[in-house]
Amino acid sequence: MPTADLFSIPDDDVVRHxxxxxxxxxxxxxHRYYVLDAPEIPDAEYDRLFRELQAIExxxxxxxxxxxxxxxxxxxxxxxxxxxxxxxxxxxxxTETDTESSGALNxxxxxxxxxxxxxxxxxxxxxxxxxFDGLAMNLRYQQGVLVQAATRGDGExxxxxxxxxxxxxxxxxxxxxxxxxxxxxxxxxxxxxxxFERLNETQRQRIAxxxxxxxxxxxxxxxxxxxxxxxxxxxxxxxxxxxxxxxVGELTSxxxxxxxxxxxxxxxxxxxxxxxxxxxxxxxxxxASELVAYHQRIAATRDQLSYDIDGVxxxxxxxxxxxxxxxxxxxxxxxxxxxxxxxxxxxxxxAIEVQVGRTGKLTPVxxxxxxxxxxxxxxxxxLHNELEARRKDVRVGDTVIVRxxxxxxxEVVAALPEKRVAGAQSFTMPTHCPxxxxxxxxxxxxxxxxxxxxxxxxxxxxxxxxxxxQRRAVEVEGLGEKLVDQLVxxxxxxxxxxxYRLGFMHLASMERMAEKSAKNILDALxxxxxxxxxxxxxxxxxxxxxxxxxxxxxxHFGQLDRIMQASEDQLSQVADVGPVVAHSLRTFFDQAHNVxxxxxxxxxxxxxxxxxxxxxxxxxxxxxxxxLTGTLPTLSREQARDRLEAAGAKVAGSVSKKTHYVVAGxxxxxxxxxxxxxxxxxxDEAGLLQLLSAQSS
Ligand code: IVH
Numbered sequence: 001m002p003t004a005d006l007f008s009i010p011d012d013d014v015v016r017h018x019x020x021x022x023x024x025x026x027x028x029x030x031h032r033y034y035v036l037d038a039p040e041i042p043d044a045e046y047d048r049l050f051r052e053l054q055a056i057e058x059x060x061x062x063x064x065x066x067x068x069x070x071x072x073x074x075x076x077x078x079x080x081x082x083x084x085x086x087x088x089x090x091x092x093x094x095t096e097t098d099t100e101s102s103g104a105l106n107x108x109x110x111x112x113x114x115x116x117x118x119x120x121x122x123x124x125x126x127x128x129x130x131x132f133d134g135l136a137m138n139l140r141y142q143q144g145v146l147v148q149a150a151t152r153g154d155g156e157x158x159x160x161x162x163x164x165x166x167x168x169x170x171x172x173x174x175x176x177x178x179x180x181x182x183x184x185x186x187x188x189x190x191x192x193x194x195x196f197e198r199l200n201e202t203q204r205q206r207i208a209x210x211x212x213x214x215x216x217x218x219x220x221x222x223x224x225x226x227x228x229x230x231x232x233x234x235x236x237x238x239x240x241x242x243x244x245x246x247x248v249g250e251l252t253s254x255x256x257x258x259x260x261x262x263x264x265x266x267x268x269x270x271x272x273x274x275x276x277x278x279x280x281x282x283x284x285x286x287x288a289s290e291l292v293a294y295h296q297r298i299a300a301t302r303d304q305l306s307y308d309i310d311g312v313x314x315x316x317x318x319x320x321x322x323x324x325x326x327x328x329x330x331x332x333x334x335x336x337x338x339x340x341x342x343x344x345x346x347x348x349x350x351a352i353e354v355q356v357g358r359t360g361k362l363t364p365v366x367x368x369x370x371x372x373x374x375x376x377x378x379x380x381x382x383l384h385n386e387l388e389a390r391r392k393d394v395r396v397g398d399t400v401i402v403r404x405x406x407x408x409x410x411e412v413v414a415a416l417p418e419k420r421v422a423g424a425q426s427f428t429m430p431t432h433c434p435x436x437x438x439x440x441x442x443x444x445x446x447x448x449x450x451x452x453x454x455x456x457x458x459x460x461x462x463x464x465x466x467x468x469x470q471r472r473a474v475e476v477e478g479l480g481e482k483l484v485d486q487l488v489x490x491x492x493x494x495x496x497x498x499x500y501r502l503g504f505m506h507l508a509s510m511e512r513m514a515e516k517s518a519k520n521i522l523d524a525l526x527x528x529x530x531x532x533x534x535x536x537x538x539x540x541x542x543x544x545x546x547x548x549x550x551x552x553x554x555x556h557f558g559q560l561d562r563i564m565q566a567s568e569d570q571l572s573q574v575a576d577v578g579p580v581v582a583h584s585l586r587t588f589f590d591q592a593h594n595v596x597x598x599x600x601x602x603x604x605x606x607x608x609x610x611x612x613x614x615x616x617x618x619x620x621x622x623x624x625x626x627x628l629t630g631t632l633p634t635l636s637r638e639q640a641r642d643r644l645e646a647a648g649a650k651v652a653g654s655v656s657k658k659t660h661y662v663v664a665g666x667x668x669x670x671x672x673x674x675x676x677x678x679x680x681x682x683x684d685e686a687g688l689l690q691l692l693s694a695q696s697s
Contacts, residue, residue, distance in 0.1 A: 549576045
């Protein structure tokens with residue numbers, strides 16, 4: 001404690017003041033961090049303050065108050081939640097299920113009618129908000145201290161989940177001076193998408209490690225609901241929840257000194273000023289047309305949010321008009337939820353097909369009863385591999401949830417086992433390729449099954465041809481999927497060289513092939529014969545050999561024959577090539593039929609300029625070892641590594657006497673110290689770039 005020295009025991013008052021100061025600081029920095037996302041101090045400093053307060057409170061347990069930042073997690077597991085009768089019922093709102101603009105127009109028309117407004121009266125002012133996809137929560141503050149958090153339940157009575165809600169860093173345990181003596185804040189507890197993904201990843205690891213009773217969650221809403229209703233607050237604390245405020249419940253009246261808000265927007269601003277998270281998308285808008293514009297704008301940008309919403313909410317802004325409008329049954333007349341087209345839908349699985357890719361990879365694909373979701377009709381969803389298919393336990397006949405958000409590929413989120421038809425079998429990967437009948441195997445340590453048929457397999461052949469003909473490889477313009485299907489299925493093309501043996505008659509006899517197109521394809525084939533070594537090599541489709549590896553190989557060896565003859569060791573000398581790639585190349589060129597394909601392609605006239613091996617010429621830093629540390633001003637760690645490796649250098653993880661250079665950027669730590677201790681040369685980014693350019697010129 002700063003005020004104490006070794007010889008004086010600090011008196012209680014001093015310590016008590018320090019504790020209060022620490023609570024104040026921790027609350028301030030917690031709000032900066034959790035709500036504003038703009039911390040003013042490093043995490044380590046926050047932790048230090050937190051530990052200091054914990055130490056004081058441990059020595060003086062009677063000073064601990066429930067609103068102390070140390071008290072967020074601390075309660076004991078419960079047997080069940082206590083019931084809470086809401087002081088003001090928690091109502092729900094009407095939902096406009098019509099996702100078109102008429103949803104907003106209908107609401108505005110009803111409001112105007114109820115208020116008896118003439119058609120030429122000015123537009124009604126509304127607040128437009130997001131509709132968060134989580135759970136409604138009532139937070140009760142008395143004298144500024146959070147005393148209770150309750151779920152909505154049936155609207156009259158909810159459950160007391162205070163212990164769990166206290167673990168949410170975004171929710172203040174104490175409000176600043178000036179908040180009303182009684183204040184109930186209403187809002188939504190939810191889980192951010194990234195927090196949800198992380199949580200599920202942890203759950204998967206737990207399940208894989210054999211933990212009992214653990215499960216993964218279907219969506220963020222589900223995970224949030226599970227966390228809120230978790231009886232053990234220690235577990236709830238590990239489930240990262242967030243909160244947005246959108247209204248109030250019981251409140252000290254104006255007569256008794258409570259707030260004198262005139263609009264809903266003012267109310268939200270006040271909550272925000274008291275430290276409550278309020279979504280930044282809240283807008284005051286005029287009339288129906290601006291409601292429609294808001295709905296459309298949010299619908300178009302919802303995927304950029306870090307959390308799920310399922311629509312927007314419109315509320316009459318004036319609180320006086322809200323009172324005038326009142327309620328019908330249990331719903332306010334002054335608010336409505338206007339939904340978006342759903343990103344998740346139910347459908348059924350009609351079949352699970354297994355598709356075969358270029359490298360023989362077998363992919364199970366769920367064939368779905370067509371369903372409109374996320375703006376498109378979805379009929380297929382990949383199940384990735386056997387493991388994934390089994391993890392989700394999707395079976396033919398199952399009712400499943402399909403999700404399509406933004407441009408993301410549609411996926412089956414989960415199957416609903418409770419709706420499973422009797423006798424549905426779990427999916428197993430076929431033991432043989434569904435296209436060619438060759439054995440399908442899964443290698444040790446790999447997730448994918450592969451057809452072993454190689455180019456004997458028509459599916460692989462088609463994919464291999466498309467791969468060879470693509471723009472980034474030798475480029476045969478106009479040779480698309482449909483034509484390749486026809487050429488392979490009719491037996492005209494079996495291997496890559498067959499492409500160059502195609503005559504006009506072959507092509508012109510294909511379905512829907514005009515003479516002109518046949519001629520164009522022949523021209524494109526002719527043109528593709530003049531290529532480059534990297535394009536040709538990439539086009540062969542050797543497993544693990546992508547464009548950049550093909551370039552590195554071409555640069556290193558200069559000539560195809562040298563690559564075809566190189567040993568795995570020699571191949572591994574290339575900057576981009578590790579043992580897996582080297583092995584894959586060797587295996588490919590050890591197969592006589594692959595060498596035959598290359599020879600025939602050359603015989604058909606496919607050619608490229610060959611050069612001298614540039615192995616040594618282009619590798620000026622061969623034999624030199626570098627270590628990278630800290631953040632460089634312009635190059636990322638990967639870019640720096642790539643540049644060094646391309647120049648032949650080795651990039652190591654730790655500094656030793658064998659290190660030639662340490663490249664240090666901002667906040668370089670112990671590696672820089674070590675370099676200085678050992679007298680290893682240290683470069684900054686400019687020095688590195690200079691070295692690289694000097695060596696290559
Ligand atoms: S206002 C009396 N505003 O949607 C009005 N509700 O039935 C009370 N919700 O489960 C609700 N976002 O939890 C309101 N910006 C928002 C909301 C919102 C989500 C939820 C609410 C309730 C349902 C409405």
